[in-house]
Amino acid sequence: MISLITYLINGISLGSVYAIIALGYTMVYGIAKMLNFAHGDVIMVGSFTVFWGISMQGFNPVLSVLLSIALCITLGITIEFIAYRPLRGAASSLVVLITAIGVSYFLQNIALLIFGANTKSFTSLINFGPVRLFEGQIIISGETIATIITCLIIMVCLTLFIKKTKPGQAMLAVSEDKGAAQLMGINVNGTITLTFAIGSGLAAIAGILLCSAYPSLSPYTGSMPGIKAFIAAVFGGIGSIPGALIGGILLGVIEILGRAYISSQMADVIVFMVLIIVLLVKPTGILGRKLQEKV
Numbered sequence: 001m002i003s004l005i006t007y008l009i010n011g012i013s014l015g016s017v018y019a020i021i022a023l024g025y026t027m028v029y030g031i032a033k034m035l036n037f038a039h040g041d042v043i044m045v046g047s048f049t050v051f052w053g054i055s056m057q058g059f060n061p062v063l064s065v066l067l068s069i070a071l072c073i074t075l076g077i078t079i080e081f082i083a084y085r086p087l088r089g090a091a092s093s094l095v096v097l098i099t100a101i102g103v104s105y106f107l108q109n110i111a112l113l114i115f116g117a118n119t120k121s122f123t124s125l126i127n128f129g130p131v132r133l134f135e136g137q138i139i140i141s142g143e144t145i146a147t148i149i150t151c152l153i154i155m156v157c158l159t160l161f162i163k164k165t166k167p168g169q170a171m172l173a174v175s176e177d178k179g180a181a182q183l184m185g186i187n188v189n190g191t192i193t194l195t196f197a198i199g200s201g202l203a204a205i206a207g208i209l210l211c212s213a214y215p216s217l218s219p220y221t222g223s224m225p226g227i228k229a230f231i232a233a234v235f236g237g238i239g240s241i242p243g244a245l246i247g248g249i250l251l252g253v254i255e256i257l258g259r260a261y262i263s264s265q266m267a268d269v270i271v272f273m274v275l276i277i278v279l280l281v282k283p284t285g286i287l288g289r290k291l292q293e294k295v
Helices: 002-032 039-056 061-087 093-115 142-164 166-176 178-183 188-213 223-236 241-261 267-281
Strands: 131-133 138-140
Touching: 002 039, 002 138, 002 142, 002 166, 002 188, 002 223, 002 241, 039 061, 039 093, 039 188, 039 223, 061 093, 061 188, 142 166, 142 188, 142 241, 166 178, 166 188, 178 188, 188 223, 223 241, 223 267, 241 267
Parallel strands: none
Antiparallel strands: 131 138
16 A cells, blocks of 8 residues: 555656646647657757756756746747647648658757767756654655645636636637637637747746656657647647646556566557547546537
């Protein structure tokens, strides 16, 4: 029973990272109706920025984190402006998907040229000790506590931002109908750019939390977490912010329990099996809703 509780806590921690990453997918899809498969590599860029700042330049950790978030926000805006905006009216969504894959490989190869292919050791930025429960039988690491708390804070703040602010209301309007939103005076391009900026900033935070919990870093660090976060977004209902949280937590718990009770080598297979089952049983995800096409 003690080991099960430990696994569940670790699963919630990993799932919290997936949920933060999944927010980038779900917001961009919900508003721009496109999948940004370069999102995982923005995570890698954010992590390498912190690594460069602390390990190579000796910067203060807070300064390095702020620099990472700022760089990822700038990168997200640049990617949207250069790679995606010209294709927004493309007849086929496949064109955007191929472009996103191209951007992903571009970022990976830039990181390879700058930092090399060798895995780097990432220093955790969480400096408070673990919490011991049940007379030390359950140990919750500081990284786990920080990850879960950060995820909850981000979800609450983002929900309030969407519901209570004018830019958030503009996002809702654009997600419903871009044409009608533009006729109402909403800057559609600016709203989509803001969405990319928020998603990319969250990617930087997710990358820092991920590398603090699993202290290794390479140009491919963001690839698999990015794919799993996309699965979490689909699992919870892509386009739904609460769905990203639910999908991320459930996927993290499933992955950790799969590693513990089935096979560590089969953990990724189990995750992808979950995606297949969800698509077969409920393609819209847990909180997703089926849209009615008007003809």
